[in-house]
Each structure stands twice: as C-alpha cells, then as structure tokens.
Amino acid sequence: MIQFKVNHLNIKQIFECGQAFRWEQIGPDTWIGVVEKTVIRCWQEADTLCLEALNESGSEDMGFWAHYFDIDRNYDDLKQTLLLRSPDLADALEFGSGIRVLNQDLFEMLITFILSSNNHIPRIKQLIMRLCQRYGEPLHRVNENCYYSFPTAKSLAAADLEELRSLGLGYRDAYVLETSKAVCEMALDFEGLKKLSYNEAKKVLLSFNGVGPKVADCILLFGLGKPEAFPIDTWVKKTLARRYNLQNAAPKAIELFIEQQFGDLKGFAQQFLFYFERENERS
DNA sequence: GTCCAGGCTCTTT
C-alpha cells in the first residue's frame, strides 16, 4: 500500500468527470480500477490518497502513481491563474474542486475516445469492458469476476471486424481496427508522439480513422499531457453558449475566445466546465 | 416513436 498527502484532489470527482472509464465504485469511498497492468484499489482518508495493488505483478511505484494522478502539479496556483483570467469560472472551479487531469495510457485513450464519439458515457464504459474482456489479458480474479488489461494495439489489429461489431461498437468497429493497424505500423513512432508539440501531435492523431478534432483533443489532454487541448463536445458547447453567448459563433471565433479566456491552461478549464455542466444537467 | 450521446467521414456549397 502506498500513500500520498494531497489537496485539491477528490477521487469521486476524478473518476466521474468523464476522463476515465475503467474505475468502478465498490464501496462508499472505495474504487477499483485497472491502470496499465495493475489492478488498483483506491480510497481517501482525510488528506491522504491511498493505493493498493491487488495483483501480484501490479505496480506500487510512487513515481508512476504520482504521474498518473498529476500529484506534483500545484492546483492552487492553477486555479488562481484561471480565476484571474476568467473570474466567471468560480462556480465550476468550486463545484469540481477535487478534479485532477489524469495522465493515462496513450493507446488506451486513442481507442477509448474513438469509441466515445456520438455515444453515451455509460455505454462507452460498457464497450470498453467488453473489449478488455475479449482482447485484454486477465490480471486478477475476485470470485466470479475478473479484471482485464486494456488490449494492446497488436491484439486489436488482429481482431475480426464482425466480432467487433457483435460487441456493439457500431460503425466505430472499422475505426478501431484500422487505427490499431496503423499504430502497429508506426511502431515506436507512436510513443514518440509524447515528444511532439501540441500542433504536431494533433496533426498525427487526426490522420487516424475515427479521430476528429474533438477526439484528438481528448487524447492530447488525457494521454499526452497537453493542457493546451480544449475538447469541444455537446456539453461544452452548451455551457459556452450559455456562459459566453457563443451559440451562433463561428468555430474560429470560439477558438479565439477560448484562447483569450484561458490561454495555455484551457484544458483544465474545459474539464471543470464539462463536469459542472453535465452534473448540473438543466437544459 | 423520437431524441440524443465526450463526433466523424464524405459530399456539397
């Protein structure tokens, strides 16, 4: 078991704000997730974040988990800076005060957000679970149920299109298959995306079948650690329209506005806005 | 039955 002393961190908010899809609540304040090859139990005691790997080969490396939970970033400074730039973010920052933007596996984010397009979050979770069960490797058994790793690019590239369709992926089946094949062909260049700038990496991501501007920004934000990404989905569109009167604004005008409001921290602003809007669903 | 979801691709203006 490992522990981190933390502030500005609330695992409930982190796991329910739509950036991660593989955490399940198993008790009042306890969650279990699969992160890379580790089945991990997670809970909070006062100002302490506790983590315990459940599988033998799982990792309890402090550095790895600090990076995953974005522990070393100063969210106090971050929020103050955002508030100075855009005072009307106050309600969203307060509401999602424990949100942190996780640093997740790149390939997992790529496939996950391809599946997310034009889809509901509960169904996205379900599809990912089926994909892991079918193409991942078993990591840990608890009685009847088993936790699986996220499939590798290789295993998904070798999948059968009909079988993917039978799992309920819909028209996204071909996107997943073709993108997985493309990643295999890129080999080491795929992980090399981390060394590229936001714009360079985005260009590469947009070349994958099933990845458009919104999905690319999610991958850049959650998988490549680029806070300059500002994914605009239906919820964010709603909140931008309501808060800033942008319902009839052209895409370029919106982009410019976002840049002026939030600058290089717009990815964090987006996550607070998304969570606030979706949790306070009021059309 | 209709609407909608962390949209994208392809076609047409």
Add this chain to the structure above:
DNA sequence: AAAGAGCATGGA
C-alpha cells in the same frame, strides 16, 4: 472554410 447527410447503438 463551412454546412449537411448519414451513420450503429441503446437509454431516456
């Protein structure tokens, strides 16, 4: 560049 049709699936 921008706007529109079509798209699998399932829950509300």
